[in-house]
Amino acid sequence: xxxxxxxxxxxxxxxxLAAILVLPAIAQESLLPEGFGNPADTPAPxxxxxxxxxxxxxxxxxxxxxxxxxxxxxxxxxxxxxxDAGEAGEDGEEVESGGLKYDLPPGARRLLTRIGPLTxxxxxxxxDAFGVxxxxxxxxxxxxxxxLASRWGQILxxxxxxxxxxxxxxxNGADLAAERASLLLRMGxxxxxxxxxxxxxxxxxxxxxxxxxxxxxxxxxxxxxMCPYVPAGLAHGDEQTWRLAAAICSGLSGEAGPAxxxxxxxxxxxxxxxFDILLxxxxxxxxxxxxxxxxxxxxxxxxxxxxxxxxxxxxxxxxPEALRTSAPYYMKxxxxxxxxxxxxxxxxxxPEAAARGVLSSEAYVSLLSAAAGEEEPSPELATRTxxxxxxxxxxxxxxxxxxxxSLWGAGGTPTQSYAALVATARAAAxxxxxxxxxxxxxxxxxxxxxxxxxxxxxxxxxxxxxxxRAWGVLAVGLPRPLTGMSAGAVGQxxxxxxxADYLRSKLLLAGLAGLGRLDASAAAxxxxxxxxxxxxxxxxxxxxxxxxxxxxxxxxALLAATGMQGExxxxxxxxxxxxxxxxxxxxxPSEARMIAAxxxxxx
Numbered sequence: 001x002x003x004x005x006x007x008x009x010x011x012x013x014x015x016x017l018a019a020i021l022v023l024p025a026i027a028q029e030s031l032l033p034e035g036f037g038n039p040a041d042t043p044a045p046x047x048x049x050x051x052x053x054x055x056x057x058x059x060x061x062x063x064x065x066x067x068x069x070x071x072x073x074x075x076x077x078x079x080x081x082x083x084d085a086g087e088a089g090e091d092g093e094e095v096e097s098g099g100l101k102y103d104l105p106p107g108a109r110r111l112l113t114r115i116g117p118l119t120x121x122x123x124x125x126x127x128d129a130f131g132v133x134x135x136x137x138x139x140x141x142x143x144x145x146x147x148l149a150s151r152w153g154q155i156l157x158x159x160x161x162x163x164x165x166x167x168x169x170x171x172n173g174a175d176l177a178a179e180r181a182s183l184l185l186r187m188g189x190x191x192x193x194x195x196x197x198x199x200x201x202x203x204x205x206x207x208x209x210x211x212x213x214x215x216x217x218x219x220x221x222x223x224x225x226m227c228p229y230v231p232a233g234l235a236h237g238d239e240q241t242w243r244l245a246a247a248i249c250s251g252l253s254g255e256a257g258p259a260x261x262x263x264x265x266x267x268x269x270x271x272x273x274x275f276d277i278l279l280x281x282x283x284x285x286x287x288x289x290x291x292x293x294x295x296x297x298x299x300x301x302x303x304x305x306x307x308x309x310x311x312x313x314x315x316x317x318x319x320p321e322a323l324r325t326s327a328p329y330y331m332k333x334x335x336x337x338x339x340x341x342x343x344x345x346x347x348x349x350x351p352e353a354a355a356r357g358v359l360s361s362e363a364y365v366s367l368l369s370a371a372a373g374e375e376e377p378s379p380e381l382a383t384r385t386x387x388x389x390x391x392x393x394x395x396x397x398x399x400x401x402x403x404x405x406s407l408w409g410a411g412g413t414p415t416q417s418y419a420a421l422v423a424t425a426r427a428a429a430x431x432x433x434x435x436x437x438x439x440x441x442x443x444x445x446x447x448x449x450x451x452x453x454x455x456x457x458x459x460x461x462x463x464x465x466x467x468x469r470a471w472g473v474l475a476v477g478l479p480r481p482l483t484g485m486s487a488g489a490v491g492q493x494x495x496x497x498x499x500a501d502y503l504r505s506k507l508l509l510a511g512l513a514g515l516g517r518l519d520a521s522a523a524a525x526x527x528x529x530x531x532x533x534x535x536x537x538x539x540x541x542x543x544x545x546x547x548x549x550x551x552x553x554x555x556x557a558l559l560a561a562t563g564m565q566g567e568x569x570x571x572x573x574x575x576x577x578x579x580x581x582x583x584x585x586x587x588x589p590s591e592a593r594m595i596a597a598x599x600x601x602x603x
Contacts, residue, residue, distance in 0.1 A: 110201050112173030116164035116180075117195045124163035129554030131547070134171030140558055141179040146186025147329055148561055149568045149602075151422070151450070152594040153579075154187055154357035160557040162192050164199075174206035182212055188333020188358045190219035202228040207236035214245065218310030219334045221341075223248050223283055240271045241307070244280045251284040259284055275301055279311035286315050298323065304331065313338050324348070333358040336367070347371050347381060351411075351419035361425040361451040368423065384410070391427040397435035401444070404428060408443050418450070418602055425451025433459035442469035446601035449477045449594060467492025469600065472504070476511035477597030479590075485517055487525040494530065504603045506532045506573035511596030514580025515589075534577040541578050548582040556582045560595075568603050 118124025130137050148154045161180045167173035177200050184193035193216050200209065210232040217225030226233070227249035233242035247262035263284070267277055275296075282294045298320050301308070304327040312319050313335075324335070324345060332349035335341050336359060346367065354364040365388065371377060372385035387410075390403035404424045411417030421443060428447035431437075437444055441460065448457045458478055464470040466484070472493050475482050490512070494505035509526050512518040513534055518526070527534055540563060547555040560583065563575040576599055583592035 110199065110204075112200065112204060113167050114164050115167060115173050115177050115196070115199045116162055117199055118159065118162045119164050123159060125160055125165070125554050125557075127164060127166040129160060129163060129552060130165050130168070130558070131550055131552040131555055132168045132170070134168030134176055137168075137555060137558065138171055138176055138179040140562060141183045144183055144186075144558070144562050145565050146183055146188070147565060148187070148356070149564045149566060149571055150595050150598055151355060151357040151418075152591060152598055153561055153564045156557045156583075156588070156591045156595075157561045158184065158187065158189050158192055158357070160554040162195060163554065165554060172206055174200050174204060174209045178206065178209040178212045181216060185215060185219055185334075186330050188330040188337075188353065188356065190216070190334045191337050194220050194222075194225075205229065205232065207232065211237045214241065215306050218306045221310050221313035221338045223310065223314055224252055227252065240266050240269055244272070244277065248280055248283050248287075251287045276305075276307055276311075279308060279315075279317075282315050282317065283311055303327075306331075309334065313341055316340065316342075318342070319345075343371050343374055344378075351416045354419040354422045355415045359422075361422050364419070364423050365426075388423060388427075391424050392430075397432045400427065401431060401435055401437055404431075404444070404447070408447075414602065421447040421601070422450045425453060429453035429456040433463075437463070439463075439465055440468040440470050442473055442601065445470050445473050445477070446597070449473065449597045450601070452590075452594065454479055454590075454593065467496060469493075469496070469504075472508045473597050473600045475517070476508065476515060476600065477593050479593070481515075481517040485512065485522075487518075487522040487529070490518075490522075490526040491529060499603050500569070502530055503569070503573070504600055506530050507568075507576055507596070507599040507603060510534055510573040510575075510577035511580055511599065514577045515584060515592060515596065516581075532573050534574045536572075536574045541574070544578050544582045548585040551586055553583075553586040553588055556586050556588070557591075564595075568599060 114127060116124065120126055148157070161184055167176060177196055181193040181196040184190075184196065197205075197209065197213060197216050205213065210229045213229045214226050214233065214237070217223065223245070226245040230242060230246045230249055233245065243262050243266045247259040247266070250256075250259035250262065263277060263281060266272055267274065278294050278296060282296060285294055296312075296317050301323065304319060304323040309319075309327070309331055311317075324331075329352070332352045333356070335349040336346050336353040338346075350359060350364060350367055353359045354361075359367065368381075368385050368388060371381055377385070384407065387403050387407050391400050391407065394400045394403060404427060407420045407424060408417060411420050424447045428444050429451065431444070437460075441464070445457045445460055445464075448454070454477055457474060458480075460470070461474055461478070461482065464474065466489055471482075475485065475489075490505065490509055493508055494502055497505045499505075509518070509523065509530060509532065513523040513527075523534070540559065544556060544559040544563070547559055560579040563579055564571055576596065580592040580596050583589070583595070
């Protein structure tokens with residue numbers, strides 16, 4: 001019980017920082033360019049919206065039975081009409097929303113005209129990065145599954161979504177924040193999603209954002225974070241789910257009577273699984289408000305929902321491995337980022353989180369080190385961390401390189417293999433250039449670029465052969481183009497290409513052409529030889545290039561993500577060409593290079 005109380009305390013401590021949450025959509029099918037709408041297809045409000053610090057849009061559907069919620073869909077007739085409450089709050093008067101009194105002084109209030117924690121000075125994009133078409137941006141966010149092929153694509157999109165961006169006049173700022181955080185949750189970025197929702201004062205949260213709040217705090221295993229939204233949730237969301245939240249919040253306040261009454265009312269309704277009610281009672285028991293001990297049995301449970309994830313994690317209830325394995329992909333990111341999660345489960349989910357960009361190279365190494373420092377780590381983990389330690393510390397470069405190779409070859413899946421490259425990024429960058437690494441050290445340079453060490457990779461250019469895989473990775477990944485780039489060099493590369501349908505060669509050509517490192521005639525010649533059409537025109541290609549022409553890096557990053565959904569094998573080469581070209585044109589050449597290099601490493 002002490003461990004459970006400690007876990008709950010850790011889970012609830014985030015509440016002091018928490019303010020709002022987001023609704024993650026169930027994973028959708030990968031959207032190819034033709035699968036999403038352009039501005040003409042985007043549903044428009046029925047009336048002309050008026051920008052306001054505190055709009056009041058129509059509520060979105062709420063989750064039922066604690067399951068992962070469906071995508072937040074636009075509601076016909078939603079407007080962004082001005083709210084008197086927001087204006088009154090700026091004048092220092094009390095503002096009511098859902099029965100709650102907001103007691104911050106006027107100077108501490110935050111407007112909805114600019115939302116997000118990252119500024120250009122702290123790594124974010126410019127305030128106008130998404131342009132002025134708010135409904136269009138929100139529609140694309142809703143249609144993006146969150147499962148991206150590119151680690152660097154996810155890192156860029158996370159940065160864009162977390163930026164302090166100006167709210168376009170066509171959308172409510174709280175609604176746009178909800179879409180941003182919802183997409184972050186589908187990407188597995190639970191902590192960044194929480195930062196977005198905390199950027200909006202809870203009394204200015206729209207019904208859409210209120211309904212989303214529950215999912216964000218469940219993803220962060222922080223039940224108490226839902227408490228400020230309970231009144232609005234009962235008014236605009238799924239009543240039974242919010243009644244369970246109300247019971248938990250009453251228990252946290254020491255009010256056992258109201259908590260028990262709310263639990264009984266939900267149970268009598270028959271609308272929510274008794275298992276989910278028992279999880280809520282377990283949280284109440286951990287707070288001391290529960291009247292009886294609760295035993296959790298997973299025998300008849302066939303799926304892990306966001307409610308079950310959040311409640312079980314907050315109270316240190318062990319989730320069966322089968323349920324964790326079959327859980328939606330984004331829950332692996334939630335698992336890794338939740339510090340109260342059992343270390344064994346965090347380590348099991350870490351390779352996918354690292355390969356997808358949820359964990360940085362440094363964070364992944366730190367997590368492995370922390371796990372190895374626990375009492376009696378597993379033999380597999382001890383071996384892996386021992387090899388990683390050798391890759392950093394052995395006396396000679398040859399020995400360090402041999403340790404890296406052991407790690408790279410130990411991955412049982414492509415995701416695990418790439419995660420090993422991510423883990424060794426800093427060790428690879430520190431390897432002396434004179435070390436004997438063979439004629440095609442593509443894993444070595446791929447590891448460096450997985451961590452963004454492109455300057456360190458320059459030293460290895462003299463030792464690679466033109467047309468080798470390492471040469472291709474360097475050709476697109478380095479800050480400066482290699483000399484002698486031609487259609488013939490691309491042909492040499494394709495001669496040793498063992499990928500299906502020469503996909504790796506086609507991606508190399510797409511990357512070089514998008515970066516402008518191959519002139520038009522050479523690109524046309526190579527494209528003819530490889531039978532690939534890089535200039536294919538679709539609604540998606542026109543949309544991303546139009547965003548590039550408008551100099552909207554945030555919109556380009558978002559549209560790039562829609563073109564990288566699924567796995568690398570799902571992505572046509574012309575997608576990579578337009579993504580790299582558009583990113584370069586909006587001033588993001590480094591991200592363009594890293595994405596192109598990653599494609600050649602992972603295909």
